[in-house]
Amino acid sequence: MGELNSLAQEIARWREEKGFVTNWEGMLAKLMLVVTEVSEAAEAVREDSREKFAEEIADTFIRLLDICGSIGLDIERGINQKMEMNRGRPYRHGKKSQW
Numbered sequence: 001m002g003e004l005n006s007l008a009q010e011i012a013r014w015r016e017e018k019g020f021v022t023n024w025e026g027m028l029a030k031l032m033l034v035v036t037e038v039s040e041a042a043e044a045v046r047e048d049s050r051e052k053f054a055e056e057i058a059d060t061f062i063r064l065l066d067i068c069g070s071i072g073l074d075i076e077r078g079i080n081q082k083m084e085m086n087r088g089r090p091y092r093h094g095k096k097s098q099w
């Protein structure tokens with residue numbers, strides 16, 4: 001098992017020890033909590049605080065990795081498979097927009 005999947009399992013264990021639950025049945029709420037962390041990162045940008053930005057991006061990854069570790073999602077495999085697909089896409093995915 002790679003480092004990212006190990007970290008996901010470690011975060012899921014830590015979350016469980018703290019009495020919180022992450023499972024498929026509550027997944028919509030967990031995804032919304034990911035969104036709140038992204039919103040906090042956006043607020044940090046508005047405040048021009050790179051320190052707070054780094055903290056909120058870390059929170060975002062922690063919540064995502066908790067989800068992966070809790071439902072046994074092999075995120076390393078998933079990222080590698082998706083990046084393989086992404087590498088085959090054209091420049092700007094064939095669109096004009098830089099976003």
Ligand SMILES: [Mg+2]
Binds near residue numbers: 037040059
């Ligand atoms: Mg936060």
